Amino acid sequence: MELTAFIIKAIIILVIFGLTLLIAMYSTYGERKVAGFIQDRLGPDRAGPWGLLQPLADAGKMFFKEDFIPAQANKWLFIAGPCLAMLTALMASAVIPFGSTLRYDGIEVAVQGVEANIGILYIFGVVSLGVYGIMVGGWASNNKFSLLGAIRAASQNISYEVAMGLSIVAILMMSESLSVGSIVAQQHGGNWNIWYQPLGFIIFLTCAFAECNRTPFDLPECETELVGGYHTEYSSMKLGFYLFAEYINMFISSAVVSALYFGGYNYPGMDWVYTQLTAAFGDIAGHNVATLLGTAVFFGKALFGVFFFMWVRWTLPRFRYDQLMNLGWKGLIPLAILNILITGIGVLFIQPSLTAFLK
Amino acid sequence: MQQLTNRSKQVSNKEMTLAERIYLPAIAHGMAITIKHFFQKKVTIRYPEVKRYLGPVFRGRHVLKRDADGRERCTACGLCAVACPAEAISMVAEERQKGEEHLYREEKYAAVYEVNMLRCIFCGLCEEACPKQAVYLRHDEFVPVFTERDQVIWGKDLLVEDMNNRYLREAWTKEEAHAQDLKKAAGAISHVEPRAIP
Numbered sequence: 001m002e003l004t005a006f007i008i009k010a011i012i013i014l015v016i017f018g019l020t021l022l023i024a025m026y027s028t029y030g031e032r033k034v035a036g037f038i039q040d041r042l043g044p045d046r047a048g049p050w051g052l053l054q055p056l057a058d059a060g061k062m063f064f065k066e067d068f069i070p071a072q073a074n075k076w077l078f079i080a081g082p083c084l085a086m087l088t089a090l091m092a093s094a095v096i097p098f099g100s101t102l103r104y105d106g107i108e109v110a111v112q113g114v115e116a117n118i119g120i121l122y123i124f125g126v127v128s129l130g131v132y133g134i135m136v137g138g139w140a141s142n143n144k145f146s147l148l149g150a151i152r153a154a155s156q157n158i159s160y161e162v163a164m165g166l167s168i169v170a171i172l173m174m175s176e177s178l179s180v181g182s183i184v185a186q187q188h189g190g191n192w193n194i195w196y197q198p199l200g201f202i203i204f205l206t207c208a209f210a211e212c213n214r215t216p217f218d219l220p221e222c223e224t225e226l227v228g229g230y231h232t233e234y235s236s237m238k239l240g241f242y243l244f245a246e247y248i249n250m251f252i253s254s255a256v257v258s259a260l261y262f263g264g265y266n267y268p269g270m271d272w273v274y275t276q277l278t279a280a281f282g283d284i285a286g287h288n289v290a291t292l293l294g295t296a297v298f299f300g301k302a303l304f305g306v307f308f309f310m311w312v313r314w315t316l317p318r319f320r321y322d323q324l325m326n327l328g329w330k331g332l333i334p335l336a337i338l339n340i341l342i343t344g345i346g347v348l349f350i351q352p353s354l355t356a357f358l359k
Numbered sequence: 360m361q362q363l364t365n366r367s368k369q370v371s372n373k374e375m376t377l378a379e380r381i382y383l384p385a386i387a388h389g390m391a392i393t394i395k396h397f398f399q400k401k402v403t404i405r406y407p408e409v410k411r412y413l414g415p416v417f418r419g420r421h422v423l424k425r426d427a428d429g430r431e432r433c434t435a436c437g438l439c440a441v442a443c444p445a446e447a448i449s450m451v452a453e454e455r456q457k458g459e460e461h462l463y464r465e466e467k468y469a470a471v472y473e474v475n476m477l478r479c480i481f482c483g484l485c486e487e488a489c490p491k492q493a494v495y496l497r498h499d500e501f502v503p504v505f506t507e508r509d510q511v512i513w514g515k516d517l518l519v520e521d522m523n524n525r526y527l528r529e530a531w532t533k534e535e536a537h538a539q540d541l542k543k544a545a546g547a548i549s550h551v552e553p554r555a556i557p
């Protein structure tokens with residue numbers, strides 16, 4: 001009994017882990033395709049049909065490059081940098097609920113790495129650890145450009161984390177829970193948080209862009225000013241890890257956005273689908289199929305999020321550094337606090353009177 | 360000043376409105392433009408499979424013409440070699456023997472005629488210099504990519520025209536080329552597709 005639950009959980013975790021890596025891998029391909037299409041080009045299409053083997057070719061190229069460590073660099077920290085970036089990027093997906101539950105042999109297992117009642121805090125903790133990967137790598141390179149890039153990344157992440165946290169507080173006030181699982185479960189059907197928190201959503205999304213170091217906030221790796229930013233000195237697969245971590249972060253952020261604001265695995269009309277499926281396949285199989293459908297919907301939302309990240313990247317120019325800080329401290333943080341106030345008023349006064357009125 | 364397009368906008372330093380300052384409408388506008396391009400027809404030409412028509416005056420690889428009776432026109436006068444700014448052409452002259460009149464038009468001919476395709480800059484001066492209208496740069500064939508050293512120097516075996524597949528240029532003068540362009544623009548398809556010969 002315990003063992004079956006454990007095995008199912010292990011399989012779920014492995015599948016999610018593999019899928020995350022696969023998606024990150026194909027994001028590199030998708031990024032170039034999207035860039036090409038937006039610029040009226042075709043993008044990579046030579047490796048395999050439609051260029052589908054391009055990520056493999058890239059990985060092969062990365063592995064065969066010289067793995068160079070500068071003489072004056074701090075060797076161990078230089079290696080630890082990309083490892084940390086990769087590690088933290090992969091850890092964040094542990095508490096994201098990718099689906100509701102799977103039933104097998106009388107037990108119910110949630111499609112989620114760990115059901116933690118402080119899920120949101122865990123995600124924030126791990127994501128903000130990610131800046132260490134950049135910081136350590138940039139510092140250990142013993143190169144001024146790298147160090148400047150790393151400092152930029154660190155200050156940018158810290159500034160935007162504040163606004164991001166504050167925009168989440170409004171959601172927490174509504175859901176009265178820190179567990180991502182129950183936040184998603186509360187958005188059952190079409191009852192998504194985005195309808196109640198449009199302002200919070202925009203703040204969160206902007207901060208997510210800044211946290212992932214994506215355009216328009218990709219100042220840490222701004223080529224025109226900083227050569228390559230924090231990964232100037234990196235080559236071979238260490239550089240690959242940094243780039244890879246960025247794509248994983250992108251996917252995780254999209255997954256978090258879709259879990260917090262777009263109802264996660266919920267979709268309109270899912271109750272109807274559920275009854276149809278259980279009627280057709282029986283209780284257990286129907287339930288599992290419905291769950292898998294929900295998971296597919298969740299991945300669809302997250303992938304659209306990734307596409308959105310790319311779409312923005314190939315549309316907007318990069319911010320200047322003072323504009324970035326102005327926007328973070330003078331724009332987003334006050335707005336987020338305002339959002340909390342409005343939500344508080346809504347939860348305290350408007351909601352009870354509305355429910356009383358409707359009764 | 361006269362405007363070249365009607366899309367230019369006057370720049371001004373006026374205060375930005377609130378909608379401009381929060382930046383989001385502008386972002387939405389920009390993203391609408393990029394997504395429109397996302398679904399537009401792509402301009403890419405997938406080169407080795409699809410080749411563009413390069414026009415009737417494109418200067419590709421050389422050809423040594425024969426006359427209507429199949430005799431080589433070149434008389435090994437060396438004017439092309441003198442004209443060539445890249446010094447890419449070299450030749451060895453030979454006197455025509457009795458009984459070779461069906462092979463060579465003039466009493467003197469080029470026994471060896473070589474073009475170094477790595478030196479050649481495809482300027483077309485050899486074509487202009489030739490008094491016998493013997494050497495031309497084809498508009499429909501490229502020099503292919505070299506993979507070996509000995510592919511670089513092209514001898515008479517590659518250069519002399521094949522009588523079964525004669526080289527015809529579609530337009531000679533600027534006016535003819537222009538008329539050709541108009542015909543192409545109107546949808547008439549040229550029978551010549553550029554190709555690289557092996």
Ligand code: SF4
Nearest residue numbers: 443479480482483485
């Ligand atoms: S095209 Fe110009 S460079 Fe080439 S062989 Fe003729 S004259 Fe020389």
Ligand code: SF4
Nearest residue numbers: 433434436437439489
């Ligand atoms: S190709 Fe023309 S210019 Fe050159 S040697 Fe022959 S006849 Fe003279």
